[in-house]
Amino acid sequence: MWDSDAAYDSFMGRFSRRLAPVFADFAGVGAGERVLDVGAGTGALTEELVRRGAQAAAAEPAPAFAESLRRRFPDLDVRETGAEELPWPGDSFDVALAQLVVSFMNDAEAGVREMARVAGGRVAVCMWDMEEQQLLASVNHVRERMGDAGPEPRRYRTAAELQELLGPDAEVAALDVVADYEGFEDYWASVLGGAGPLGEWVASLDDARRETARTELIRELGDPSGPFTLSGRAWAAKISG
Ligand SMILES: C[S@@+](CC[C@H](N)C(=O)[O-])C[C@H]1O[C@@H](n2cnc3c(N)ncnc32)[C@H](O)[C@@H]1O
Numbered sequence: 074m075w076d077s078d079a080a081y082d083s084f085m086g087r088f089s090r091r092l093a094p095v096f097a098d099f100a101g102v103g104a105g106e107r108v109l110d111v112g113a114g115t116g117a118l119t120e121e122l123v124r125r126g127a128q129a130a131a132a133e134p135a136p137a138f139a140e141s142l143r144r145r146f147p148d149l150d151v152r153e154t155g156a157e158e159l160p161w162p163g164d165s166f167d168v169a170l171a172q173l174v175v176s177f178m179n180d181a182e183a184g185v186r187e188m189a190r191v192a193g194g195r196v197a198v199c200m201w202d203m204e205e206q207q208l209l210a211s212v213n214h215v216r217e218r219m220g221d222a223g224p225e226p227r228r229y230r231t232a233a234e235l236q237e238l239l240g241p242d243a244e245v246a247a248l249d250v251v252a253d254y255e256g257f258e259d260y261w262a263s264v265l266g267g268a269g270p271l272g273e274w275v276a277s278l279d280d281a282r283r284e285t286a287r288t289e290l291i292r293e294l295g296d297p298s299g300p301f302t303l304s305g306r307a308w309a310a311k312i313s314g
Contacts, residue, residue, distance in 0.1 A: 094121050162191070
């Protein structure tokens with residue numbers, strides 16, 4: 074599902090790069106702190122952590138993404154692993170973060186428990202709201218209109234679900250970002266790239282259905298004639314341990 078960093082960066086990276094500083098602010102990450110980036114992907118959040126002077130490390134189960142993180146950040150401690158079993162001793166970090174990851178974990182409760190164990194109980198997570206993230210919503214609406222049930226994981230996409238995942242003491246907030254597109258062709262190329270469950274759906278279509286999807290997406294976006302932006306709302310939750 075997650076195997077090409079160029080496809081991911083074009084499809085979702087343009088949003089997650091914008092989300093990273095907002096999420097790192099929400100989590101209160103400062104210079105010098107030891108921070109674990111769980112499900113680091115192609116490093117959208119890692120880059121922000123390094124930029125603000127944190128001592129970052131990364132956990133990432135997809136081999137291609139782990140490899141790409143090692144290439145991009147040669148000094149980074151990158152472990153090829155899921156959140157559910159983190160290979161660090163307790164209290165190795167000041168905080169553990171998971172940006173756009175908990176919905177994809179096999180066992181998010183176990184993942185969050187492990188994050189808390191290695192980071193003295195200080196954890197922050199965030200996920201896109203399925204309707205208020207316009208890229209995901211646009212593709213999902215068209216997919217549903219075309220009669221295809223989708224594999225996009227829908228759990229942990231609301232404030233209430235994240236509150237439940239992190240517990241009653243968690244602080245929950247909405248984080249809003251926008252991403253830029255040069256025009257519809259830029260958007261279409263990013264969708265065709267095939268990153269994640271929605272990209273896989275588009276890639277699985279035959280020529281005729283792909284053309285229908287394209288026409289429907291133009292309609293869904295209001296027939297944009299030039300550059301445009303899409304907005305994305307993520308729900309974030311944090312506990313301080
Ligand atoms: C939507 S991407 C987010 C990547 C990055 N954090 C970002 O903000 O761009 C989801 C990431 O979660 C990773 N992932 C999937 N299952 C996981 C698990 N059980 N534990 C940790 N990460 C996981 C995927 O490999 C992928 O890199």
